[in-house]
Every structure is written in C-alpha cells, then in structure tokens.
Amino acid sequence: MPTINPGLQPFDLTGYRGASGKNFFTETRVLAEAFRLNSTNQTPDYLDAVNSHLSGLGTLLGGRINELTIACHKEGKWGELVQYDNTGNRIDEIRYAPEQTELRKIFYDYGVVNLDCHASWRHEFSLQHRMALAILTNMNGEGGVACPLAMTEGLIHALRAIGTEEQKEKFLPLLTSPDSPSHFMAGQYVTERVGGSNVAANRTVATPQSDGSWRLNGEKWFCSNPGDVWVTTAKVANTNTIGLFLVSRLRQDGSLNGCRLLRKKDIIGSKGKVTVESLYEDCEATQLGRTAHGLANLIRYILRTSRLHVICGGLGHISRAIIEAESYIAQREAYGKKLAAFPSVQQTIAELKMLQASLMLISFRAFALSDAEHPLALMLVPLLKVVTTQYSAVVAKEAMILHGGNGILGDFSVLPRILNDAIINETWEGTHALLAEHAIAAARRPKVAAAWSEYLKAETASMPAETKTLVFELHEEATRLMADDFERDANRMYLCELMWRIFALCETQRALQHAPEAAAYAPLLQSFVEQGARLPFRARAA
Incomplete structure (x- = not known):
C-alpha cells in the first residue's frame, strides 16, 4: 500500500479562490449607501435603475472580469510597443493580449464611460453614477482599464464643452458610440x-x-x-x-x-x-x-476629471483589499480556530472598514459638490486625492499582512498588484505635497472659506455636543496653522489630516442621522466618531 504523504493532504485553504465569484458591489454596502445619501433629489426609479446597473457590474467584476484581469497581468501578456512592421515601415502602435482587449470591450459595452449613449438607458448618467462605476472598476486594480477610462472621460467632457463642431463630429463617435471599435483608447x-x-x-x-x-x-x-x-x-x-x-x-x-x-x-x-x-x-x-485658456482648460476638464478618478481608484483599492481580507480570515485557521475569531484580527478589520466607510461618505459628498460646482469642492477634491490614495496603500498593506506569508505571493491573491497600483495612484496627477498645497490654498480663498464655515454650521447644528466641540477645535487649529506662512508650508500633510478629520466627523455623523441604510454599520461609524476620527494603525506626526 503506497505511503500517504501528510504534507499533501487537503487543508483549510484547499480550493481557496479569494473573492472570486462574489458580487463586489453587494459586498461593499457602504458604496450603495453613500450614493443614496447624496442622491436625495433623484426619483426611486432612477435609484433602483442605478442600483441594478452597479450590481450587474459587481457580478462581472467577481467573475469574468476578475479572470481576465488576472490572465492579462502575467509575464508575456503585457501590452507591447511595436515600432515597425515586417517591411520596416514605421507604425508606432501598441498591441495588447486578447485578454486585455476583451477586458476593455466588456467595460466599454457595459457603458462605464458612455451609458448616456445607450438607447436602453432612459435616465441621466450622473456624475455620482459615473464615479460609482469608476470605484467598482478599480476593485480589480487599475487593470489596464481604470486609467484609460479616466482619460477617455476627461477628453469627452473637454470635447463637449470646448471642442469645435468638426472635432466633436470626428472624435465623439469614436469615444462614445456603443458600436465604436475604440475602447478607452x-x-x-x-x-x-x-x-x-x-x-x-x-x-x-x-x-x-x-x-x-x-x-x-x-x-x-x-x-x-x-x-x-x-x-x-x-x-x-x-x-x-x-x-x-x-x-x-x-x-x-x-x-x-x-x-x-x-x-x-x-x-x-x-x-x-x-x-x-x-x-x-x-x-x-x-x-x-x-x-x-490652455492651462485653465487642462485643469478644468482634464485634470479635474482625472483627480476625481484618482479618488475612485483609492476607494476601489481599499474596498477590494477589505473583501480579500474578509474572505481569507473567514477560511484560514490558526491554533485551532478561524483567523476571524481572533480579537486582534477583528479589530484590524473594524478599523479598515471604519476608514472605508468614512472615506466613501466624504467622497460621495465631494462628487455631489463637484457636480454642482460648489466652492467647497475646490478644497475637498485635492484633499481627498491626498488622503484617499495615502490610505489605500495602507489598507492594501494591512490586508496583505492579514494573509501572512501568502500575502506577499503574487500568484496567491491580487493584493500585491493592488498595492503596486495604489502606489502608482498616489503619484498620478500630482504628488501629495503639491495637492496638499492646492487644498490648503483653496481653503484660504474667501469664497471657499465662507462655504466651509456654512458647511460646518449646517453639519454641526444637530451634532452631539462633544463631537461638535472637537470639530471646532480641529478647525481652530487648522485655521491657526494656515495663517502663518512657515507653519502652513511645514505642516501641509498635518493640515490635510486635520481637514480630513473634520469632514470625516461631519459626514459620518450625517450618515448616522439621515441614512436609515447605515444601520448595518452604525456601530462602526459611532465608534469612529467616538475616537475623534483617529485610527490606531495609522501613524501621525506629533
């Protein structure tokens, strides 16, 4: 009788597939709740249609899209630059693997950039909807799609706003027509x-x-x-x-x-x-x-769109990291019990989900303000570009650590790729120091400062006294530092942390008060508020 090798017997991770097969939208409940909280002017029919559309993409993301993304992110599958054809003529073209080409087509056909051009869609294609799709798209990492999506959307906005009739006639069908052969190119x-x-x-x-x-x-x-x-x-x-x-x-x-x-x-x-x-x-x-108006138009249409998408990238990376971490700890065992049963693991997951919820809530408020061209968006968008991308790399790393040694294996989970994409996302459209300066400079503009004061007055009106006191203490400290040239420049990142905590407290409290859907994660939000929007795993400057 042959000897049975004990080291090759089935174990707790046999057949483990991570988040594969899950609906990434329904797994990220706070996304739907943040969307609804900031879409109060929409009809129930519209909200139901958007929810169905997002859920459909969520299913694809955990299925065929996940498979294709993994397949085209392997050696030999990267896109290649081909400078000459077989006869020596210059062609300068990029050739992608079939998996990458199919991946782009699936997203394009689903309408993530051009749903308003689909005859079957009978509603507006709002900025909130676009950003929700972008967040979902980034749950598979950049994937060869998220960055092209952002750039294509930015160019569509610019063409529609400032393009000549000839430019619109030539390029808009290429970029938006449902039957276009160009998929985010x-x-x-x-x-x-x-x-x-x-x-x-x-x-x-x-x-x-x-x-x-x-x-x-x-x-x-x-x-x-x-x-x-x-x-x-x-x-x-x-x-x-x-x-x-x-x-x-x-x-x-x-x-x-x-x-x-x-x-x-x-x-x-x-x-x-x-x-x-x-x-x-x-x-x-x-x-x-x-x-x-070249620089002004670049900022208004191209960079503005890109920075919104960078925020979505951070939120997508955070969300996928949490889904992967929860999948792993639910199956992995150590010392006779599931990882999910250990209090330290439960605490780490809770902190990650607090952060995810607060950033998602603030971001959807920022999307609504940006769509309305509200002055506060001038401060909030660059601020979130800094904070969301910084935290996305932190969360991806924490999720990897929860996987132990398996976390650093590129063929075990998507997390190493998510982390690398998160780092790229941090540097896209401006460094942290530059965007921090943009946020602070905007906050000091009279129109923005007045809008911020009005926002704080409105959001703290029914806020618990202790939280309200903390909000104004943080605001007072931020105002003091901004008033001094040296302090303002030397403390750029600390100022961003102060401003983020102010918005986090306000938007989290808003969700607790006005979103009945928040009941499922209310204890997390309440704990986050009680901590003063501080998270133990995140190191901060004194």
Whole structure:
C-alpha cells in the first residue's frame, strides 16, 4: 500500500479562490449607501435603475472580469510597443493580449464611460453614477482599464464643452458610440522630462499653420494609454502661453502622424495599460479651446476629471483589499480556530472598514459638490486625492499582512498588484505635497472659506455636543496653522489630516442621522466618531 504523504493532504485553504465569484458591489454596502445619501433629489426609479446597473457590474467584476484581469497581468501578456512592421515601415502602435482587449470591450459595452449613449438607458448618467462605476472598476486594480477610462472621460467632457463642431463630429463617435471599435483608447501626453506638475515648464513648441492646424515639436516623458487620440500641451511658438491640443494617431490624409513612440516605461504597477516616451516631429494637431485658456482648460476638464478618478481608484483599492481580507480570515485557521475569531484580527478589520466607510461618505459628498460646482469642492477634491490614495496603500498593506506569508505571493491573491497600483495612484496627477498645497490654498480663498464655515454650521447644528466641540477645535487649529506662512508650508500633510478629520466627523455623523441604510454599520461609524476620527494603525506626526 503506497505511503500517504501528510504534507499533501487537503487543508483549510484547499480550493481557496479569494473573492472570486462574489458580487463586489453587494459586498461593499457602504458604496450603495453613500450614493443614496447624496442622491436625495433623484426619483426611486432612477435609484433602483442605478442600483441594478452597479450590481450587474459587481457580478462581472467577481467573475469574468476578475479572470481576465488576472490572465492579462502575467509575464508575456503585457501590452507591447511595436515600432515597425515586417517591411520596416514605421507604425508606432501598441498591441495588447486578447485578454486585455476583451477586458476593455466588456467595460466599454457595459457603458462605464458612455451609458448616456445607450438607447436602453432612459435616465441621466450622473456624475455620482459615473464615479460609482469608476470605484467598482478599480476593485480589480487599475487593470489596464481604470486609467484609460479616466482619460477617455476627461477628453469627452473637454470635447463637449470646448471642442469645435468638426472635432466633436470626428472624435465623439469614436469615444462614445456603443458600436465604436475604440475602447478607452484616449490618452494624455502632458509630462516632460523637465517636470510633470509644472506644466508651464513645457518645452514642446506648437507652431500655427496657414490651414488652421498646428505642428508640434518636442518630447513627452509619460504618455499614458497611447492609442487613437490624445490631449497634449505645448508652448505656443515665440510665447510663454501653454496651449491645449488634440492629436490623432493618423494625419488628415490617413498617414502616420509625427509622434514617435520611443520606448515603453518600466512602471512598478498599472501594467495593464502601456505608458511610453514619445517624440513629436512636426506632429499634426488641432487646438482644443482658446489658445490663451490652455492651462485653465487642462485643469478644468482634464485634470479635474482625472483627480476625481484618482479618488475612485483609492476607494476601489481599499474596498477590494477589505473583501480579500474578509474572505481569507473567514477560511484560514490558526491554533485551532478561524483567523476571524481572533480579537486582534477583528479589530484590524473594524478599523479598515471604519476608514472605508468614512472615506466613501466624504467622497460621495465631494462628487455631489463637484457636480454642482460648489466652492467647497475646490478644497475637498485635492484633499481627498491626498488622503484617499495615502490610505489605500495602507489598507492594501494591512490586508496583505492579514494573509501572512501568502500575502506577499503574487500568484496567491491580487493584493500585491493592488498595492503596486495604489502606489502608482498616489503619484498620478500630482504628488501629495503639491495637492496638499492646492487644498490648503483653496481653503484660504474667501469664497471657499465662507462655504466651509456654512458647511460646518449646517453639519454641526444637530451634532452631539462633544463631537461638535472637537470639530471646532480641529478647525481652530487648522485655521491657526494656515495663517502663518512657515507653519502652513511645514505642516501641509498635518493640515490635510486635520481637514480630513473634520469632514470625516461631519459626514459620518450625517450618515448616522439621515441614512436609515447605515444601520448595518452604525456601530462602526459611532465608534469612529467616538475616537475623534483617529485610527490606531495609522501613524501621525506629533
């Protein structure tokens, strides 16, 4: 009789598949609740339709989308830059694995960027709905989709707002038509070797032509999602004006445009989509909006959209990390009992879910304010870009640690990829220090400061006395630090923490008071408020 090897017998993780097969939307209840809390002006029919649409995507995310994302994030499956065809002609194109191509098509066909163009959708396609879809999309990491989605949506907004009729007629069907063969193939080429955030330092030159077009000459250091069409910046010849331009891969005559893709970037995360370096050599372009408004339009339509999506990225990464952690601790055993039975593990999960809930609630309030172009959004969006992305990496790491040694295995769970994508998301559209400065500068503007005061007055009106006192103590400290030039600059990140805690307390208390759906997680929110929006696992400056 053959010897049975005890080390090869079934054990507690035999057949373990993590979150695979789950509905990521229904697993993240606070997402639906935050959406409803900030959509009080909508009809029940609309809310039910959105809920059904989000749930449908949630099912796909835990099923076919999860499978495809894992499959196309392996060696040999990354997108590749092909510079020449077999006869030596320059083609400069990106070729993706079939799994990545199918993945993009599933998302595109589901309407995550163009639901308002689907005849079957009979409601508005609100910003809240778009952001909820973006959060769900990011639950599989960037995946080669989330970044292209953000850039495509930003370009759609810009075209609809400031594009010429010719530009709209040529490019909007490509970007939004349900039967378009282009699935999120819009990009952004802004950063140059001399700097990213300081766009005014661009050295690429745009020269006007007699036919109304422009010719670009220069280089771009980070060219995300090279494809059919992209927005780019360039300094207008013989001026210091930065213009915003629209570039197509092909010239008007159908020949390859003068944009040479030099090499693919070796980035630690977000590997599903390709990022390259490029060189403009008499590259044909058209102006997008008025020349003198190039930087303003870049910020208003492109970066504003991207920063909202960065917030969604952080929320998506946090949510997936928690789903994976809860799946693991429910099945893994140690010392004769499930990990979920240990008080220390329960405490860690509770802290992660407190953070998730507070950030989700604040973010959906920010989406509503941004949609209404409320002054407070000028402070809240950059603030959340900082805080949400910072915490997303923390949560992903905590979820990995709950997995023990299995947490650092790239073929055991998606968490190592989620962590790397979270780090990339932290740096996208501006460093923490820069965005912190934007949030603080906005808070000091009279119009924003007045809106913040009104917000605090309204949100603390029925707040418990102890919490109300804490909110105004935090606000007083933030105001004091902002008033001094040295303190304001030296304490940028601490100021962001103060401002975040203020909003966290207000929005969490709002949910407890006005959202009956919050009953399921009310004890967590109440505990969070009682802690003064402080979380033990998060180290803070003194």
